[in-house]
Amino acid sequence: MAGKDVPVSPLAPKSFPEVPPVEGVRFATAEAGIRYRGRTDVLMAVMDKGTNVAGVFTKSKCPSAPVDWCRAAMKGGKARALVVNSGNANAFTGKTGKAAVKMTAEIAAKAAGCKPGEVFIASTGVIGEPLDASKFERVLADCVSRAGDGPWLDAARAIMTTDTFPKAASRVVKIGGIEVTIVGVAKGAGMIAPDMATMLSFIFTDAPIKAPALQAMLASGVKPSFNCLTIDGDTSTSDTLLLFATGAAGKRGAPTIATAGDRRLKEFRAALDDLLLELAQLVARDGEGARKFVEVRVKGATTAKSAHRIALSIANSPLVKTTIAGEDANWGRVVMAVGKAGEPAERDRLAISFGDIRVAHKGQRDPSYREDEAAAYMKNDHIVVTADIGLGKGEARVFTCDLTKAYVEINGDYRS
Amino acid sequence: MAGKDVPVSPLAPKSFPEVPPVEGVRFATAEAGIRYRGRTDVLMAVMDKGTNVAGVFTKSKCPSAPVDWCRAAMKGGKARALVVNSGNANAFTGKTGKAAVKMTAEIAAKAAGCKPGEVFIASTGVIGEPLDASKFERVLADCVSRAGDGPWLDAARAIMTTDTFPKAASRVVKIGGIEVTIVGVAKGAGMIAPDMATMLSFIFTDAPIKAPALQAMLASGVKPSFNCLTIDGDTSTSDTLLLFATGAAGKRGAPTIATAGDRRLKEFRAALDDLLLELAQLVARDGEGARKFVEVRVKGATTAKSAHRIALSIANSPLVKTTIAGEDANWGRVVMAVGKAGEPAERDRLAISFGDIRVAHKGQRDPSYREDEAAAYMKNDHIVVTADIGLGKGEARVFTCDLTKAYVEINGDYRS
Numbered sequence: 001m002a003g004k005d006v007p008v009s010p011l012a013p014k015s016f017p018e019v020p021p022v023e024g025v026r027f028a029t030a031e032a033g034i035r036y037r038g039r040t041d042v043l044m045a046v047m048d049k050g051t052n053v054a055g056v057f058t059k060s061k062c063p064s065a066p067v068d069w070c071r072a073a074m075k076g077g078k079a080r081a082l083v084v085n086s087g088n089a090n091a092f093t094g095k096t097g098k099a100a101v102k103m104t105a106e107i108a109a110k111a112a113g114c115k116p117g118e119v120f121i122a123s124t125g126v127i128g129e130p131l132d133a134s135k136f137e138r139v140l141a142d143c144v145s146r147a148g149d150g151p152w153l154d155a156a157r158a159i160m161t162t163d164t165f166p167k168a169a170s171r172v173v174k175i176g177g178i179e180v181t182i183v184g185v186a187k188g189a190g191m192i193a194p195d196m197a198t199m200l201s202f203i204f205t206d207a208p209i210k211a212p213a214l215q216a217m218l219a220s221g222v223k224p225s226f227n228c229l230t231i232d233g234d235t236s237t238s239d240t241l242l243l244f245a246t247g248a249a250g251k252r253g254a255p256t257i258a259t260a261g262d263r264r265l266k267e268f269r270a271a272l273d274d275l276l277l278e279l280a281q282l283v284a285r286d287g288e289g290a291r292k293f294v295e296v297r298v299k300g301a302t303t304a305k306s307a308h309r310i311a312l313s314i315a316n317s318p319l320v321k322t323t324i325a326g327e328d329a330n331w332g333r334v335v336m337a338v339g340k341a342g343e344p345a346e347r348d349r350l351a352i353s354f355g356d357i358r359v360a361h362k363g364q365r366d367p368s369y370r371e372d373e374a375a376a377y378m379k380n381d382h383i384v385v386t387a388d389i390g391l392g393k394g395e396a397r398v399f400t401c402d403l404t405k406a407y408v409e410i411n412g413d414y415r416s
Numbered sequence: 417m418a419g420k421d422v423p424v425s426p427l428a429p430k431s432f433p434e435v436p437p438v439e440g441v442r443f444a445t446a447e448a449g450i451r452y453r454g455r456t457d458v459l460m461a462v463m464d465k466g467t468n469v470a471g472v473f474t475k476s477k478c479p480s481a482p483v484d485w486c487r488a489a490m491k492g493g494k495a496r497a498l499v500v501n502s503g504n505a506n507a508f509t510g511k512t513g514k515a516a517v518k519m520t521a522e523i524a525a526k527a528a529g530c531k532p533g534e535v536f537i538a539s540t541g542v543i544g545e546p547l548d549a550s551k552f553e554r555v556l557a558d559c560v561s562r563a564g565d566g567p568w569l570d571a572a573r574a575i576m577t578t579d580t581f582p583k584a585a586s587r588v589v590k591i592g593g594i595e596v597t598i599v600g601v602a603k604g605a606g607m608i609a610p611d612m613a614t615m616l617s618f619i620f621t622d623a624p625i626k627a628p629a630l631q632a633m634l635a636s637g638v639k640p641s642f643n644c645l646t647i648d649g650d651t652s653t654s655d656t657l658l659l660f661a662t663g664a665a666g667k668r669g670a671p672t673i674a675t676a677g678d679r680r681l682k683e684f685r686a687a688l689d690d691l692l693l694e695l696a697q698l699v700a701r702d703g704e705g706a707r708k709f710v711e712v713r714v715k716g717a718t719t720a721k722s723a724h725r726i727a728l729s730i731a732n733s734p735l736v737k738t739t740i741a742g743e744d745a746n747w748g749r750v751v752m753a754v755g756k757a758g759e760p761a762e763r764d765r766l767a768i769s770f771g772d773i774r775v776a777h778k779g780q781r782d783p784s785y786r787e788d789e790a791a792a793y794m795k796n797d798h799i800v801v802t803a804d805i806g807l808g809k810g811e812a813r814v815f816t817c818d819l820t821k822a823y824v825e826i827n828g829d830y831r832s
Contacts, residue, residue, distance in 0.1 A: 062755030062763040092751045092763060094780030127748025128781050237755055318734070318819075319827055326828030332543025335508045339478030339653055347478040347508060364510030365544050403734075404828070405821040411735055412742030412820070 011285035011293050012165040019170045021149030022183050023206035024048035024246025028146040029158035030139040035087030040158040044143035045082040046112045051246045053079035054214035056222055058239035064091030065101045066121040073117050077211035079244055080114035083121050084159050090123040090131040091237040103133040111141040122200050122240045124161050156185040163187050167282040171271035176264050178254035180207040184275050188283040201241045208247035208256040216260035218243045225276035228398045230315050231287040284399040289406030297386040301394035306343040308396040313341035321403030324383055329374035331359045338387050349390030427701035427709050428581040435586045437565030438599050439622040440464035440662025444562040445574035446555040451503030456574040460559035461498040462528045467662045469495035470630035472638055474655035480507030481517040482537040489533050493627035495660055496530035499537050500575050506539040506547040507653040516549040527557040538616050538656045540577050572601040579603050583698040587687035592680050594670035596623040600691050604699040617657045624663035624672040632676035634659045641692035644814045646731050647703040700815040705822030713802040717810030722759040724812040729757035737819030740799055745790035747775045754803050765806030
C-alpha cells in the first residue's frame with residue numbers, strides 16, 4: 001500500500017461535496033511524519049461528553065492492534081476522541097503494537113481530557129512495521145487546541161493511503177421534527193473485500209441515539225453497502241467503521257432514541273443506509289487502478305445468500321475484471337464465474353446481460369445479441385453485469401471495479 | 417483466452433523432453449480451422465481395443481458439452497479414441513453444443529472403427545461460441561490414416577491455447593518385472609484453479625490396469641498436484657484429465673491389475689503421482705504473464721484441510737501475487753491472506769518465511785530479518801512462501817505464479 005503518485009481515478013466525483021458541521025464534533029489534522037512527507041497523516045476528533053458509539057470491524061483472524069483496542073473500548077459504548085493515522089497500519093506488530101495503541105490512547109486522552117477507554121483508534125498503511133506512537137505526543141494536544149467543526153475535506157484527506165481522492169458524504173434529516181446531521185468520511189482503495197476492507201470509515205451525527213440502537217442500525221446498514229464491496233477479494237487486517245452520535249441535537253429538542261425499531265428513526269435510518277451506500281460506492285470508484293465502476297447483479301438464485309456468493313464470485317474473478325478493463329463483452333467468463341461459485345446453477349437456465357443487452361439466454365448466446373451493441377456498451381465507465389440464475393428469487397448486488405495494469409503497477413511496487 | 421502472440425514463459429523448461437511411444441496408442445494432429453490459422457488445432461488419438469479409461473473433471477456447475485459427454489462415456493470404462501480441439505471450448509452452447517459433441521463422436525467413431533460411446537472429447541478455447549463440428553469431417557479420418565506413435569510434441573502443441581510452450585512428461589517403470597510406459601501431455605495457462613482448470617491433460621499408459629483401479633489412482637494423484645494448482649482462482653467450465661491404459665504391455669507379460677491396492681502397482685503409482693505433479697507444475701510455470709513460479713507452503717494449521725484453504729487464500733491473493741511480481745518481500749500481505757482465509761489462526765503464533773528467510777515470527781517482524789537479504793531472495797524465479805500457523809500439524813502445498821501486467825494485458829484484450 002505504498003503511497004505512490006498516481007493520477008486521480010477517472011471515476012471520482014467532479015468535486016468534493018459541501019459537508020456541514022456536526023454539532024458536538026470538532027477535529028483537526030496534523031503531520032506526524034509517520035511515513036509520508038509533506039502531507040497530513042493524523043486526524044484527531046473530539047466529541048462532546050455523552051457521545052455514544054457503534055462499530056463494525058474486519059473479520060480477519062489477524063486483526064491489527066487498533067482493531068483489538070476498539071473492540072474492547074466498544075464495550076463501554078461511550079466515546080470522546082478518535083485518532084486516525086495513515087501510513088502505518090500497526091498490524092502484525094505484536095506486543096509493540098499493543099503498547100503503541102495504548103500509548104496513543106493515553107496521549108489522546110490527556111489531550112482531550114477523557115479516559116483512554118473513551119479514545120477510538122484506527123491505523124492504515126503498511127503492515128508489520130512498528131508504529132512509533134511517541135510521534136503523536138507532539139501533535140495531538142495541538143490538534144485539540146486547534147480543533148474546529150470543519151472543513152471535512154481535511155479530515156478525509158488525512159486518512160488517505162493509496163486513495164486518489166478524498167471521500168465524504170452527508171445527510172440532513174429530522175428526528176421528532178428536529179433536524180439532525182449525519183456526516184461520513186471514508187478511505188480505502190485496495191485490499192478491499194467483504195466483509196470490510198483496508199477500509200476506514202467514520203460517521204458522525206448529532207442525533208441523540210443510544211449505543212445499542214446505533215449498533216443495530218450500523219450492522220444492518222453495512223450489509224448491502226460495505227459488505228457488498230470488493231476490489232480484489234483481499235480483506236484487510238484493519239477494517240474499521242465507527243458511528244458516533246454526540247446527542248447534541250437533544251439540546252435543540254431532538255428526542256433521545258433507545259431502540260433501532262423506534263418509528264421516529266425511520267427517516268434517519270434510511271438516510272444512514274443511503275450514506276453508507278454512497279461511501280461504499282466512492283471506495284469502489286477509487287479501487288486501485290480502476291477505470292470502470294462495476295455493479296454485479298444476481299437474480300433468480302435459490303436464496304439471497306446464494307445470490308450474494310455468486311455475485312462475489314463474478315466480482316472477484318480476475319478474468320471478468322480484466323475483460324471489463326479491456327471493454328470486451330466476454331460473457332463466457334461470467335458463465336465461468338457463476339459455475340465456479342459452488343452454488344446451485346443450471347447452464348440451461350442461465351441468462352447474462354451487460355447493461356440492458358442480454359448476451360446469453362437458456363444455455364447459449366442470445367440469438368438477438370449484436371456484438372457491436374455490446375462493444376459500445378462496454379465503453380461506459382459504469383458497467384452493470386447481470387446474471388439471472390433462473391432457479392428462484394434470491395437477489396444480490398455487489399460493487400467492484402475493473403482490474404487494470406495500473407492495479408498491478410500500484411501493488412507490484414516494481415523496485416528493480 | 418484469445419490466442420495472442422506472447423513470448424515464451426521465462427519459467428519454461430529449456431527444451432521439450434524426450435518422450436517415448438506408448439504401445440497401443442497412435443495419434444495425429446491436424447488444422448481443422450476452428451479458430452486459429454496456420455497452426456494445428458485438433459489432436460486425434462486412437463487406442464487399442466480393450467483400453468480402459470479413468471477421468472476427473474471440472475467441478476463447475478456450468479460444465480462444457482464435452483465434459484458432460486465424457487462423464488457419460490466414462491460409465492462404460494472403455495475408450496478407443498480421443499478428440500481434442502483448441503480454439504473453441506464448446507461451453508455454454510446449449511443444445512447446439514450437445515449436438516456438436518455428438519456429431520464429433522460419430523465422425524471419430526466412424527474414422528476409428530469404434531462406437532461413439534468409446535470416443536472421448538475435450539475442447540478448449542472461447543466459451544459461448546457454437547462449435548462447427550462438421551469441420552472435423554474433413555480431418556479425423558485422415559488423422560486416423562496418418563496416426564503414428566509420435567512425436568508427442570505435435571500432440572502437446574495442438575491442444576495449446578494461450579500456453580506459451582508445449583507440456584509433456586513421461587515415466588518408465590515396471591509392473592510384475594515388465595517395463596511399462598506412462599506419457600502425459602497437458603495444456604493450461606489461465607482460468608486455472610482448483611479443482612482443475614481450463615486445464616486439459618491426457619495420460620496414456622500401456623500397463624494393463626482395469627478402470628476402477630485407474631480411477632482410484634487418478635483421484636488420489638490429482639489431490640496434491642492438479643488440485644493444488646491455481647493461477648487466478650478462476651475455475652474453467654472445461655477441465656478434463658483423462659487416463660487411458662491400453663493394456664498392450666500385457667502381450668509382453670505384464671500382469672493385469674484389478675485394484676489400486678495391488679502391491680505390484682507400487683512403483684507405477686509413485687511414477688503416476690510424480691508425473692501428475694510435474695505436469696501441474698508445468699502449467700503453473702506457464703500461468704498467463706507469469707515471471708515467477710510460486711510455491712505456497714502452509715504448516716502448523718489445525719488440519720490438512722485448513723492448511724489447504726489457507727494456502728489457497730495466499731496463492732489467490734492479488735496483493736500477494738503482485739508483491740511477488742514486484743520482487744518485494746511485503747510479508748504483511750501474507751498475514752492479510754492468512755487472516756482472511758477464515759481458518760483458525762492466531763496472530764501471535766504466526767511465522768512467515770520467504771525461502772529460508774524467516775521474516776515474521778510470533779506476531780511481529782523477526783528481529784533477525786534483514787530486508788536486503790529478503791530483497792535478494794525475491795529476485796529468484798522460484799519463490800517459496802511459507803506460513804507456519806503454529807497451532808497444529810496440518811500441512812499443505814499449493815502452486816501458483818505471480819500476477820503481472822502481462823496477465824492483465826493477455827486477458828484484457830484491449831481492443832480500443
